[in-house]
Amino acid sequence: MPNNNQQQLGIFFALAAFIMWGLAPIYFKQITQIDAKEILAQRVLWSVLFLLIITLASKQLAKVITAFKQPKLLLMLLLSTALLGTNWGIFIWAVNNNHMLDTSLGYYINPLINVLLGYFFLQERLRRRQGIAVGLAFSGVVIQLIAFGSIPVIALLLACSFALYGLIHKKTHVESLPGLMIEASLLLPVAVTYWYFMPSSESSNLFNNTTEINSLLIGLGIVTTLPLLCFTAAAKRLQYTTIGFIQYIGPSLMFILAVALYEETMEIKDMITFGFIWAGLILFTWDSIRHSLKGKSLKEKAL
Numbered sequence: 430m431p432n433n434n435q436q437q438l439g440i441f442f443a444l445a446a447f448i449m450w451g452l453a454p455i456y457f458k459q460i461t462q463i464d465a466k467e468i469l470a471q472r473v474l475w476s477v478l479f480l481l482i483i484t485l486a487s488k489q490l491a492k493v494i495t496a497f498k499q500p501k502l503l504l505m506l507l508l509s510t511a512l513l514g515t516n517w518g519i520f521i522w523a524v525n526n527n528h529m530l531d532t533s534l535g536y537y538i539n540p541l542i543n544v545l546l547g548y549f550f551l552q553e554r555l556r557r558r559q560g561i562a563v564g565l566a567f568s569g570v571v572i573q574l575i576a577f578g579s580i581p582v583i584a585l586l587l588a589c590s591f592a593l594y595g596l597i598h599k600k601t602h603v604e605s606l607p608g609l610m611i612e613a614s615l616l617l618p619v620a621v622t623y624w625y626f627m628p629s630s631e632s633s634n635l636f637n638n639t640t641e642i643n644s645l646l647i648g649l650g651i652v653t654t655l656p657l658l659c660f661t662a663a664a665k666r667l668q669y670t671t672i673g674f675i676q677y678i679g680p681s682l683m684f685i686l687a688v689a690l691y692e693e694t695m696e697i698k699d700m701i702t703f704g705f706i707w708a709g710l711i712l713f714t715w716d717s718i719r720h721s722l723k724g725k726s727l728k729e730k731a732l
Contacts, residue, residue: 439666443675446659449652451682454532456652457524458691460645463632465522466623468649472517473620475650477613483654484610492607493614502603503611509597510615516590517653523583529687530699535587536680537706541566541713542592543672550596553668558716562709569705577698595672598664605661609654674717677710 460468484490496502523532541563547553574580598608627633635643663672687693695703 435666439663439671440675442659443663443667443672444678446656446663447676447679448682449656449659450536451679452686453652453656454524454529454683454686455690456645456648457521460642461525463642463646464630465518465525467627467630467633468521468525468646469514469518470620470624470627471646472521472649472653473514473613473616474624475647476653477610477617477650479650479654480606480610480613484606487606489604489606489610492604493610496603496607496611502601505597505601506603506608506611507615509594509601509608510612512590512594512597513612514616514619516587516594519583519586519590523587527691527693528583529683529691530693530695531581531583532587533680533683533687534581534699534703534706535584536591536683537677537703537710538566538570538584538588539592539680540672540674540676541706541709542588543595543676544713546592546596547668551599556716556720558712562713562716565709565712566706569702569709572705573698573702576701579698581702595660595664598661605658605665608661609657613654671717674714 457468484493496506520532523529544555544559544563548555570581570585601608603611624633632638632642632646635646638646663675688695
């Protein structure tokens with residue numbers, strides 16, 4: 430169990446990660462004229478470059494090389510890489526095609542999936558109210574399926590891919606920066622291959638772009654890696670259920686942006702699904718606060 434200093438540091442990293450992720454759509458909305466697959470390729474390229482600079486500056490290249498020599502670890506990171514690339518691609522496409530409410534829904538569902546994964550794979554205790562909270566979230570999805578004949582595919586793919594990505598990082602013994610450097614490096618050949626063979630577009634040749642567009646594309650490396658580094662650092666220091674509690678800051682910011690700034694409209698099915706998930710999150714939050722206060726009270730009595 431992490432000590433108090435490590436827990437506090439983990440909470441700081443988690444808050445930083447989810448606030449940055451919650452505001453990230455504003456950045457991606459500036460380059461909606463570029464195809465999502467091309468943005469993904471650029472995102473990978475500049476992330477690798479940015480991570481390489483940080484890795485060299487922090488003298489952690491030896492750790493990256495050591496990790497590459499461990500087949501079992503590399504296999505786990507290959508799996509996390511596939512999940513990360515999937516999550517990035519879906520997120521970019523959704524934001525650039527006015528599906529920010531779906532991304533918000535996905536990251537609202539994500540904390541509750543974290544609770545389930547923590548229970549099944551990390552032996553973290555699932556309290557009764559947490560179980561009810563998870564049940565409420567999935568009830569909202571089932572009602573949408575039965576009553577409206579639709580499944581929130583984007584939301585579920587985002588939620589599941591990111592929850593599994595976090596779980597792998599919780600189970601692997603690799604530090605945040607070297608792990609992310611390896612994942613980005615594994616994605617790089619795919620990105621370069623796509624960039625080389627993709628049909629020519631107005632933005633594919635950086636020399637033909639405006640300084641503003643090139644700055645935004647290069648900045649993808651920073652926008653991508655900073656929250657991920659914070660998240661993986663938080664995952665090493667906090668219980669997975671605690672991360673799930675903090676995580677809904679991100680989708681709340683996305684929801685506000687979608688409705689207030691980008692004027693996406695909510696349909697009846699969306700309202701029902703969001704309603705169930707919000708109810709689950711309220712119950713989950715109340716239970717977490719209650720459990721935390723109870724723990725503090727017992728410690729004070731013991732002293």
